[in-house]
Amino acid sequence: MLQVACSKRSLLPAREVCLHGYGARNYRSNKVEDPVELSCMALAQGKQRWLIFTIDCIGMDRLDCAQAYKKIAQACDVGFPNILICCSHTHFAPAAENIGVTVPGGEMELGIYRGDQEFLDSLLQNMQEAAEEALASLRNASVEYVVIPLPAVAFNRRTINKSDKLVSTNYTYPKNPDEYHFQNWDDNMSVWRFRHEDETLAILTRFSCHPVTGGSLGSEYISGDYPYHFRRSVEELFGCPAFFMLGAAGDVVPMQRQGQSRQDLGEIMARSIRLNERRFRKIADFSLQAEYVTLPMRLRLEVDRKGFQLEYEELLKQARQSETLMPEFVTASSDMLQLLRYPENEVELPLQIVKFGDHVLVAMPFECLSSIGRKLQAQVDNAILVSISGGYQGYLPLQEEYAQLGYECSRNHFKPDAGDRFVAAAVAKIKELGF
Numbered sequence: 001m002l003q004v005a006c007s008k009r010s011l012l013p014a015r016e017v018c019l020h021g022y023g024a025r026n027y028r029s030n031k032v033e034d035p036v037e038l039s040c041m042a043l044a045q046g047k048q049r050w051l052i053f054t055i056d057c058i059g060m061d062r063l064d065c066a067q068a069y070k071k072i073a074q075a076c077d078v079g080f081p082n083i084l085i086c087c088s089h090t091h092f093a094p095a096a097e098n099i100g101v102t103v104p105g106g107e108m109e110l111g112i113y114r115g116d117q118e119f120l121d122s123l124l125q126n127m128q129e130a131a132e133e134a135l136a137s138l139r140n141a142s143v144e145y146v147v148i149p150l151p152a153v154a155f156n157r158r159t160i161n162k163s164d165k166l167v168s169t170n171y172t173y174p175k176n177p178d179e180y181h182f183q184n185w186d187d188n189m190s191v192w193r194f195r196h197e198d199e200t201l202a203i204l205t206r207f208s209c210h211p212v213t214g215g216s217l218g219s220e221y222i223s224g225d226y227p228y229h230f231r232r233s234v235e236e237l238f239g240c241p242a243f244f245m246l247g248a249a250g251d252v253v254p255m256q257r258q259g260q261s262r263q264d265l266g267e268i269m270a271r272s273i274r275l276n277e278r279r280f281r282k283i284a285d286f287s288l289q290a291e292y293v294t295l296p297m298r299l300r301l302e303v304d305r306k307g308f309q310l311e312y313e314e315l316l317k318q319a320r321q322s323e324t325l326m327p328e329f330v331t332a333s334s335d336m337l338q339l340l341r342y343p344e345n346e347v348e349l350p351l352q353i354v355k356f357g358d359h360v361l362v363a364m365p366f367e368c369l370s371s372i373g374r375k376l377q378a379q380v381d382n383a384i385l386v387s388i389s390g391g392y393q394g395y396l397p398l399q400e401e402y403a404q405l406g407y408e409c410s411r412n413h414f415k416p417d418a419g420d421r422f423v424a425a426a427v428a429k430i431k432e433l434g435f
Helices: 062-076 117-135 225-238 261-275 305-321 327-341 370-379 399-404 418-433
Strands: 002-010 037-045 048-055 083-087 099-101 111-113 142-149 154-156 158-161 167-169 188-196 199-207 242-246 252-254 288-298 346-356 359-363 383-386
Touching: 002 117, 002 199, 037 117, 037 225, 037 242, 048 062, 048 117, 048 242, 048 288, 062 083, 062 117, 083 242, 083 359, 099 327, 111 327, 142 261, 158 399, 188 261, 199 225, 199 261, 225 242, 225 261, 288 418, 305 327, 346 418, 359 418, 370 383, 370 418
Parallel strands: 048 083, 199 242, 359 383
Antiparallel strands: 002 037, 037 048, 099 111, 142 188, 154 252, 158 167, 188 199, 288 346, 346 359
């Protein structure tokens, strides 16, 4: 018998903090437009227990996830890989990681600011407390599933120029759409509903769209973006907590941005679930099993680190003396942040595989492009990709996409074969496990 329980915690800071998601931010903020939260779902079956965390933040570094696993295991006796940490990737939430300030004229001086340890400590403590609360209130549950297409709410921003077949990154829907080919994206919303008799205990959703919808007040305002409004709408419509996992959204952005678009998208998702209630099908003999592999990955950026540090410091000095934006300093800052994140040129990264009833959740610690999800599902039709899970290590394209250029490829941290290797490892592990 499956048992389920839920809990949540606010992540709103009591002080000014750095927000993560846009490089132009050169200030701290405690202004709030919408809540940011973490939610925990505890699941138990026999003697095994699992925890799913969904968190309103840009992402958690793999080392911070490792701290969370250890802390929760000590307190709750549930450890990795039975803990799945899924970040929404909202661009309007407090940051725990290092921040680079590259745009002059703000309250923060140009340079790199080390991670906010106070916020990270609070986040980890909230995760532990939420896990303890959920595990203490488990109830018998059945599971139902439906997949709902939502084709008209987002688009693939890696648009292909008809003239030269190369990528132009359109962060908003282009005014001249006839000049581009629009690539496919995963418009399916996967929905699991957990029920106790006639009561809905929780709704878990995976959807592929960058949480960069924006609001009415400005980028200095904290917000869980459309995933928050989705959760709020589910609570209003179904009277239960909702959980949001991000799919292959590295190149997918909302069709409409700013204004009421957050609310619109979140409510469309929730109301689509209500409109499709008759299509839910119960998963017979729902079972859970979590496994993982680690993959050695090599950085694209291979430099003499001491020499690069000196170059960066000289550019920083010049940038602080200048009153205008220095593009070469912006690039150097991005590279410096990458080197700080990875002290060595090779790093081990996790890949989680979770048998989740009739499906297999494939959790990757990247902003996965749509092509990653397509390639995975072409080889394992019951696989469902979950991005920015167990870490946040930048974009993950397929190697074939580098020839088309584009922002997501130029800002990838690892060698161009990284995406193909992750998909191959996932397929091999799923077949080995018989999922």
